Amino acid sequence: MPHTAQDDQGLVAATLAGDSKAFQALVERYQARLFGLVRHYTRNPVEVEDIVQETFLKAFTRLATFQQSSAFYTWLYRIAVNTILDQKKRKSRSPIQSMAEPEELGAPSAEATERMTVRPDAQLERAEIAEITQRVLGELPDIFRTVLVMREFEGLAYQEIADVLEISIGTVESRLFRARARFKQKLLQLHPEFALEGGS
């Protein structure tokens, strides 16, 4: 059976048996998704490549610890997210906000923005919307950016987010709620022209 037709579990087993082509097939299968994920955290293409490479190398060295019962991509994704946050920590030399205690950050003061609808202008190109969104995301704390990226761009289910971040589904819900409120608040701060009165 060609490697491209094999499932993740089969490729992992073949890699552990020393089949380099199997590992290459795994990399080829997920490299684009990881590049897409990492670019939400850095726009430097060299850094993006370094982080993705480091993620795969870490996965390779720890492949024997991968539990076959879980989804390979969730496991890989978790490595990637931790690699991103570790890299940011090393780079900034300052502690980032903990992933474990997000609720201490408190809810954003969103009363003023709650009644507003923030919709992209119909004239905006998709690339322009994406550019604005990336800028706003870049202003958010990592814990909020991470859940938004996972949900809105990666399309992960609540349960998958909970698995990756090792938190409960209830925490995923509340963190997403806070993250969206913070995103909206920051968006209005940077681009008040997109505010429409008469929301909820």
Add this chain to the structure above:
Amino acid sequence: MECDRLKALVPVYVDGELSEELAAPMRRHLMECGACRAAVAEAKAMASWFVPGPEVAVPAGFAARVTQRAFKGVAPEWKLVGGGGPAAPERDVLVPRRAPAAPDRVTRFAMSLAAAAAAVLVGLTLLLASGERPGIDGGALQATVPVEETLERLEALNARDAAAPAAVAPEVTNTPDAQTDPKRAR
């Protein structure tokens, strides 16, 4: 009352994560409640901001390079540090391993000089030590005289000593004791 309870569920409903048990009454309520419909519209408007940016191109040959590095051995350039142990290996950090630096030209020259000096010292020490050994170049120890000849010479000396006792006596009689001893004087 119903609005307050259901409004909190709007984001979950829009995300499609609400169980059917809750989604069914939510749909019925939305048919009747304009405020909650607005909340749903607002949540969907927010979602419209999250459009994917331009595709990030994966560099050509990336997978092959990563695979080559992985199978060549991550160890030479990388090592895993910290982390959560076997239970949470994904927390490990892969950091560059610092390779032992090759000695530069100056260091290599100094090392060669030190080695040469050590060799000279050892040579001198051996030379001095050999000069101090007693009898190394003495005639007796280095003599190649056959054993039989040596024994013959020894016997000849013994015979000479035995044959000439008187030659020794006069030397003895000259002593002060001999002058006072009448027996030995004769």
